[in-house]
Amino acid sequence: MISFLEKWSFFGGSILLILIGLYGVIAKKNLIKILIGLSLMDTGVNVLLVSLGYVNGGSAPILTSVIKSNSGAFVDPIPQALVLTAIVIGVAILALGLAVVIRIYEKYGTLDITKIRGLKW
Amino acid sequence: MVNPVLIIAVPLLIAFLMPFFNYIHKKLPAFLALLTTAFNVLVISRNFSAIMSNPMVIEIGGWQPPFAINLYIGPLALLAITVINVVGLILSVYNLNHDYEINDKFYLLFLMIIAGASGMVMTGDLFNLFVFIEITSVAAYGLTVFNRGDSYEAAFKYIIIGAIGSVFLLIAVGFTYASVGTLNMAEISHLSPNLSPNLMRIITLLFMIGIGIEAELFPLNLWVPDVYSEAPTSVTSILSGAVSVAGIYALGRIFFTLFQDPALFSYLMIIGVITLIVGELVAYNQENIKRMLAYSSIAQMGLIVTIISINTSEAIAAGLFQLINHSILKVLLFISAGVLIKAAGSKKIEELNGLGNKKPIASLGFSIGAMGILGVPFFNGFVSKLMLINSTLNAEKIIITGLILFATIVEIAYYLKVVQKLYFSNRDKKVFKTANIFIPVLVLTIFVFALGIYPELITNTLNKAASELITNTEYITNVLGGM
């Protein structure tokens, strides 16, 4: 049980985070809540990516005076690089989204997405 | 031999220095944007013949692939880059005298979107592709809101859909890395036949959703009508003319070079046909001219995806030709439509009557664009349409041909209504003053007729690009050097 949890909790947790974020984006009516859901989805994906690179018993991929070569005891560094970039991109999108929400609030006076339906068909 | 990395680097540099230039002089950003895009076109033309004979591989930072990120520019990428940057140049000229309020930050985002689209096309690494897709998308989100009014709502919808797409893309990249162990495109295409088919299918599907949002497949393209109709005219043109080209390029790379699965081509064809038919049928009822043109864009993208998914060399060449023609014609259409909207004061088609005499250049531009898309002989759309039909019939897909021709008839129905209204009605309402768009319309018309009367100008490039896309062995050997 524990080993099963150990193996799959990362993936399961990240998928769960993604699904919660998705629920927030699709079902919630408040614009801010939608953006929070989006942010949750980003976080979930980042967790998924990092956990894909985990090597059992490995440590941080930094050469120090103790560990002098890549002796196979490192966690995979590439997903970590990917995640760093992805976090930055997520923050940028969130900031842009919030700026747009501020403008929407100024124009329409409400944060309810069902009331903002000028463009249809 | 100028280093093509400058095509991405220089616009990014100038973009981020824009506030500084704005502080020096108010008009400087517009001219600098023009100079930068002209510089890009110059770099491409310098490298053109060299790349045609030998695809260029540039390693960033001096590290060797597959450990490093490399850029790969073959004939296909060359074609896409030329289209993106020439469209950017024409739109920078258009931006010099425009109809709406823009400031230096507009030019910042404009240069960023050109750099992002160029990067998307030139890259040889999967994560780099993701980063450039995000750069392009964020710049597009920002550019959409420049028109005050309903554009906030459109931008918000775009942000929601685009962010979900980027999540899917990131999951796909993660799964690819976990299964293949590398992110270099050449290495992935080398190792991908070893994957289990189910896993490959899921990864390709995730990629299709992520990139399909840029390439406008149904039902991922529902943001397109809102954004295209509410954004400023030059933003719509660059999205329709340049970003969609990059989107189709990325889609082509995923399906042809990276993961070649024959069953998925039939999915792509069905999705393409559905996009085409839905786009045309919905465009017929529109009252707002920019929305109508947006649906027409969606339909053309569906057509191109359908043709490319037939997976023969002549079909891909025909699809690429249609893509190039679509960019030229759509930019022409959107620019003319922008002037007509400003002149009439409203976006509704009913209000556009009789503008043929008052605004001759814009009406002529719109008519030439409409006739090009419909396929009048001696226009470029005719040649690409004939090539399309030839390639689908050679592949024995008779029903697809029938559907394409049916879609063309619906297109004729809604475009001709507008052309007739422009020229053959009388106008008794006020006509507002608009900007002068003579030079962009002239340049684009010259392209239209040159490609229509003498298509041999680019057939050589198209053939090479098509053969590059179909067989990925050359790609692998060029990058990995026989490893």
Next chain:
Amino acid sequence: MLINYIFIPIIAAFFAYLLNKKGKYIGSIITSLISAYILYQLIGLYGNWSLSQNINLSIMGNDLQLLFANNPLSWLFGIMTASATLLISIFTIKSQENYKLSSAFNFNFLILFGSIIGVVFASDFLSLFIFWELMTWTSFYIISGGKKAMAKKSAYRYFVLSAVGAYTMLMAIFMIYSQTGSFAIAETANYLQGISTTHSLTLMFMLALPFLTKAGLFPVHIWVKGAHGNAPKEFSPFLSGLMLKVGIYGLMVVLFLLPFSKVIENTLSYRGLSVFSYLFALLGAITTVTGTILAIRQEDMKKLIAYSSISQMGYIIMGIAIATPLGLTGGLLHMMNHLIFKSAIFLALAAVIYRTGTTKMYEMGGLIFRMPLTFATYLTAIIALAGIPPTNGFISKWVIYQALIEKGYLFLAVAAFFGSIGSFMYVFKPLSTVFLGQLKPQHEKIKEVPFLMQVPMYILMILMVLFGVVPGIQMSIISKISSFVGMEAVNYSLFTIEGAYGAWNSLIIFNIFTGGFVLSLFVFILARKSKLVGLLDTYTSGEYMNDAEAYHFAYQYYRPFDRMFDSFAAKSLTRAYESLAENIAKIGNGIRKTVITGNGQSYAFYAILFFVILAIAGWII
């Protein structure tokens, strides 16, 4: 050199457009000069039957050859086109002085002229298609420029209907190309004889569809009324006289050059003719009857003549489709004659519209007193249309009747006779309501049309009588065409034609007619003249007469006849097509309202749903 005749008008069109902006007459003058020049050159091509020209293109590694060749059929059509363009452009020099869009008219007209020359001289299907498309586009623009309110909508319907046909042909052309590797007509003929009958018949019907549409045959005749009635008044003669004939040219290419008869040798036949050829002839018969009945009901003179045109097209197709020497000769004769007399009718009507400003017949009357030359032209033309000697219409109708009776096609012959009687009824209606009867007070001051507009009418009148007296001129080219398409020719000489049951000697008949005419002229001159009185100057038992309208019987002229066919005319084919288009539009509307609701969250939901569906489908398959 044939290519020059196509591209000279196209390039001259740009000059005509620009120069016409300076002065209103220059565009029409340029058109007349160019068409005169090309007519002169084409006449010089007579006899040069082996002239051909290629353009070699190479697209995407495929070598394309566009072939153009001169043969008797193409030559005849080229001459017809050039002469019709010449006559109409002379007419338009004066009649378009107040027309706002005259520059665009001349521009499109010249390109139209060049593209029709391209269509008839093309020897492979691709160049035929290219010029066919150009022809449809330019005529669309010309028709849209008409002054009436329905002009745009009729032009739009015309175009969509033509486009359906043209794209069907495109698909057939490329299906044949993918199998044979060439577009040439000769290669297509070889290929079609080698494959199964159903397949080749389908391909040939697909190839024939745009030609059927352009010729205005049932059931794709619905664009004709709108396009003719609403086009600019100078363009209606061209539409009716020439553009319907280009459809006939295409049908002749399909029926004779791709040997229809050889392909269907072993299919059913009816009295010696295969059922599929008979189908075309039957369509022609139905068109004749329909056109006649609907023409009699019209109140607008241009629409009346439009319906008359399609019923005459029915005659021509009946003659051509039955594929006998007499039938082919009769069809071709009627085609040339129809061009002449229909253009004369339309030009006379255009002259009347030019002077009175209206097209409704019940608003006019008694114009014989003011426009005698126009009256004379119209009278000669309707005598030709009704088929009375010594005009040319009689000869062509006589040959067609002979052809139908010789083979015993009873239904077709009855339809032809019905059309003939009906045609006299409907052409008499404008004569009586417009020219005869009482002159309306508001038309007291109008004069005859200017000289430049009279010239084409003179020329056409002379031609009608000339071809009626000397049919040998027409027969010489028609016999060449007969041998070109592989059918034996009909015997003829300068004044006679040999039919199935005897010969027709026009010289004798002409002499008899002239004698009779001179005799009655004597009687008329020697007799007492009638006395003209004013319209309102009559005795009416003490009432005062104020309303000139009541004295002119013009509205609902043939009411008893119309009543017989009221239920027939109520079933409108136009409404069937309209409802088809509306249903397609409704599907689009339905998709719009359900899918594209404007709710951003549902868009995101669709993306997720899409992924789930495709993943499940991929897992199962």
